[in-house]
Amino acid sequence: MNYSAQQIALLINGKLEGNPETTISSFGKIEEAKTGQLSFLANPKYEEYLYTTGASIILINDSLELKQKLTTTIIRVPDAYSAFAVLLTKYQETVVDQINGIQDPVFIAKTVKLGKNTFIGAFSYISDGVQIDDGAKIFPNTFIGTNVKIGNNSILHAGVRIYNDCVIGSNVIIHSGAIIGSDGFGFAPQTDGSFKKIPQLGNVIIEDDVEIGSNSTIDRATMGSTIIKKGAKLDNLIQVAHNVEIGSNTVIAAQAGISGSTKIGASVMIGGQAGIVGHLHIGDATRIAAQSGVSKSTKPKTTVTGSPAFDYVAALRSQALIRNLPELEKRIKELELMVKQLLQEKV
Amino acid sequence: MNYSAQQIALLINGKLEGNPETTISSFGKIEEAKTGQLSFLANPKYEEYLYTTGASIILINDSLELKQKLTTTIIRVPDAYSAFAVLLTKYQETVVDQINGIQDPVFIAKTVKLGKNTFIGAFSYISDGVQIDDGAKIFPNTFIGTNVKIGNNSILHAGVRIYNDCVIGSNVIIHSGAIIGSDGFGFAPQTDGSFKKIPQLGNVIIEDDVEIGSNSTIDRATMGSTIIKKGAKLDNLIQVAHNVEIGSNTVIAAQAGISGSTKIGASVMIGGQAGIVGHLHIGDATRIAAQSGVSKSTKPKTTVTGSPAFDYVAALRSQALIRNLPELEKRIKELELMVKQLLQEKV
């Protein structure tokens, strides 16, 4: 698809300087862009590239004063980076919107309800009782278990697996290899040392606007629901155990893990490889540093770090002191020598 | 499927109070259950719900004295939670048992041996020489390499991948996305700084009653076998490297990782995100806390924590002191001042 500078200026309400008929078909970083690409300048550090870039169209901030004349077509907007992101998003939506229909072969059970403008990629398996709403896109090699619901415009990338009875909201994106609704890890110890599986009969509910990264795993509740609330964003390789709740707009970085029944508030930020033990309450807007091991509930707006995790500022001070432990030990040794001397002299 | 209170009382050998013809078709938590659901009361904390629940049938302990009359049908048993788990298990077994046959399309090589009452879901790939025993269920989009054996009643969920020559026992459950038998991570350094792959020609043996979580990875041995022994339970996103052995009834929480050639004893418990270096022996009934980094072999029945991991009690004491390091440093400073003063006064 080609877009003219005029079309783009209209779309983002920008001021066009240069040839309105310049066209682009893709996007690039200002330092790498080529003819036919649109780029942007937001960070003043990159201003030199404005005069050397191969890009055909560049978005710049209204406030920018040019140091020399440009032959490249430019579009001025209040915030070049935001405008660029808006364009990218619109572009991707257009691309995705055009993907539709049912490819061959697929396995679609008789009782499946398919909305309008949906896509079912080849080798996908859609079980009995599944409902897929308008505009949802199911990429190839995907498995959807019985009675699953997929909301409007949600995207399941290739190889996603959703076990039975899970509910996926609207505008959800689930990346390849993510597993939604596998059994929670629950076993009853037996007197002979073996473990008996506790059936996991709940489900997973993923609310609107959630994104789940590649190969993340979200287990179904034992009973009731594991819930990922509206607007939460989960990165790759994250583990969410049974009966966990993750609050609205909470962001979790890759490889973090949340143990069973823990309730995480809204707008929490969890760093990569952090772990949270079970049955905790993590207050709204808590920040948990990468690799932390959280073993106690947190109050809203606290920041914690370390394993076991505690208050961030205190932890940083302790970490600095850990690095100074050899020095600290030396000071103790010197004190011991001096005190010994004092005691001897006294005698 | 519908079950009457009478059928259920017979099944779990309970005493029925109320209408024997009440029927249920699913299960629910006492605080959430609706008409047509069976629930249970085990934790006295939830007793209030006994009188308000929407459940049609409730399992309660023999010993419970009712505070008011119930219209709901109840079934008394010695241990309501255990009886509930038994019912859930029987229910799930019945559901799974009814899934059988070969869906279309599948890829099944000519030399495959299929037992009775097996299920092969659509888009599954069963290679030459594979043997699938009675009652085993292979869900859709699954890959089974050449000469793999799958024991009686084992379940491979959608999208499991098993490389060639691996052996899966009976009553094994493998969740979606788990990879069994991929190459161990072995490379010989070359003089030019590059690495040459060491072929990994062994296999993985998974014994009876093992459960493997979603997206876990278990690598094949270089030669010989990586072995997961009878009754071990592995959670999601776990890494088991080549030539590892995991003992009987050992339980491993999500995102833990075990490096090459380490032998783990029986009835060991390993916390989430723990890591164990290669070539160790972890004694029977060792407990390894979450996020530990185990770098030394352990004796049976020890408990370790921390990274690097050491004795649990000592580690907790050290962790408390780490948090008190600023205080400790303050005390050293005060001592230094006092000693300095004493020394000066002496002069």
Place this chain on the structure above:
Amino acid sequence: MNYSAQQIALLINGKLEGNPETTISSFGKIEEAKTGQLSFLANPKYEEYLYTTGASIILINDSLELKQKLTTTIIRVPDAYSAFAVLLTKYQETVVDQINGIQDPVFIAKTVKLGKNTFIGAFSYISDGVQIDDGAKIFPNTFIGTNVKIGNNSILHAGVRIYNDCVIGSNVIIHSGAIIGSDGFGFAPQTDGSFKKIPQLGNVIIEDDVEIGSNSTIDRATMGSTIIKKGAKLDNLIQVAHNVEIGSNTVIAAQAGISGSTKIGASVMIGGQAGIVGHLHIGDATRIAAQSGVSKSTKPKTTVTGSPAFDYVAALRSQALIRNLPELEKRIKELELMVKQLLQEKV
């Protein structure tokens, strides 16, 4: 396939002792090998097995003096282990080379370009514009997005997913469940607390001779490329975020994670479960211990450990002192008592 002792001796340029017509069809460890298997003796610790092994052919070092006469056929080489690895590699290459053709059903878009001697396993999905070069093997249930390029002799195991526009070099091995090119984790915070997805329009470039482990995830760049350079080896369940670069011959153990835009040099070694924060430069030949949390850039050839990671030797010293913290505190207490006494006596 059967190979005679004579064929093998020729292949590895070894000196044959015994029956040149002895044949083998597989490989085994000297302590477990059976008739029809080839084994080797490299480690003197295993020499006793030389006289009891069931192997039909054994590779031994030129320098080895036999303690008793052998009936087994032996082949002498300068380095038995290297010769064995060479044989295994040749064997596996032969096996893989014989796998070719297009199975049924597959989904191959019209514009796909397929080289000679390629293999496309059943239920694989090859999108428009894909180019698969000579000798590449695509195992079943694999997804390859639009415009992806796969170089000569590369192997994609069952269930690999490659998003659009990624470039895979020659002789690359990608294990089952690995996801290449899923969206980087980038969101712009909005004034209402929600997050807006930043489209990820770059790609992933994987250069020649790279190996990627099972269920690892490598995200595409926001713009530009996430790059894994020639000869790098990545284990299972590794997270590589958007715009990361990993240098040539760098080796990364399982479950490690690398945050966005970090550049890792050549010949770096990263231990299991280590984490590296974003926007760092990790110098060539840096060694990062397992479970480290690297928060600062490193100079070439440094070794770091701990979370937060710092110099290895200093960190080990601090770790030892952490274990001695209770002892350290005791010494401070004693000092306090003595100094108190000295001060009192003074009065």
